[in-house]
Amino acid sequence: MRIIPNEMESLWTLFTAPVVWALHFLICYVSVAVYCAKSSQISFGFDVVRLGVVLVTIMALALIAMSGLLAWRQWGFGTHDPPHDDPTRHDRELFQGFATLLLSGLSFVAVIYVAMPLLFIAECSP
């Protein structure tokens, strides 16, 4: 069994990167909000939350990079130029690969932006 499939058959791969972005966004905001609301009952410090978010961020970036890599492969590593607008199976695949690649790039940058506040915000406000 292969972990990485040979071929992209489903439209769902298109959404992988934005879904990772959305989940990462939720995890960042929910974990900090819950921690700060309950900080009086929690024994570990805020730095643990920050470290956790850094780890989640690295995982999210890795997933998105992988999605981008697969998309790049599906797009033929850039050997074909857009627009892929012929009504053929081949062009549909190239189009999906290219679109997935662009979405992966967007999601990659967005995940970094979402995580950036944690670099600077070191405590809950009282």
Add this chain to the structure above:
Amino acid sequence: MSGFSQVVRGQAVERPPYPRSPLRYGFIPILMFAHGCAGIQSTLEPTGAEARQIATLFWVMVIGGSVVWLAVIGTLLYAARWKGEPHSAQSAGRLILWGGAIFPAVVLMALLAYALWLMPSLRPQSGEPPSAPLRIEVTGEQFWWRVSYRSKNHEASIASANEIRLPLGQRVEFVLKSSDVIHSFWIPSLGGKMDMIPGRTNRLSLLATKVGIFRGPCAEYCGTSHTLMAFYAMVMDPAAFDIWLEAQSQPSEELASDGKLRFISNGCGSCHTVHGTEATGTLGPDLTHLGSRESLAAGILPNTEEAIRRFIADPDVIKPGSKMPAFRMLPEDDLQAIASYLKGLK
């Protein structure tokens, strides 16, 4: 790409229908803009530590935005006017990748990082008293501000309303609440705004760096008279502030007048407190030192005897939706006597 520039090139030949130089009128928005930059309620003329950082942030963003805008317009003009060969698909693609994706992503990241880096110092936390020597609790009410000072020099808190005084060069902690709907507390000259949310306590810390009178509006729509809800903030020399706060903690000296009797007998005391009298109501603003405040009725009227008289008679006209009942049925000399009594409460 080349198709786009041809279309634009085609249009550029025709004369636009508006006057040839729209720049002629360019000074109008600039004048309007410049007018808003000065005065007692301006983020761009900072008189506090936090406001200074906000002003710097503003200028960094304006200059950064202008550079990006100029680059975009420059590229547009170049595309519209340039008469050479169209770019190859490859170099156009490179331009889009670098100019349209990588450059903006990096610039936005730098600006975002700068703004985030400022954040902790824009919201300094002075901690719980007694570490903060002065704490001012402000509660937003439709449509006025309940104010209460807590200082390390005084046992009890000192009640006031619709005006805030703070000592120069000392960090002051504001404890912000609301009794009805969301309001927002903002003294643009001194710092950023902070919402007042029912059921929550928000904190804001400000450090004033210049003596003067500044103005704060309610910055969150809170009902019919939202725009009539403001206050003055006075930054005072620390020594003068201490004397003033000490005086605030005492009842006002009373002038001999029967205004006080009429104030009590007409039931004003069921909503208003005047220290040292039997008026102990708390539904409306504390009036103990009303006469010495800069303004009347939350920053909207000059504090004169005449304005006090008018407000007592017609609060529903001056401030629609206000919880202060109208007393226009009172005889004129009652109104006059009460107004002069209240103006005398220094």
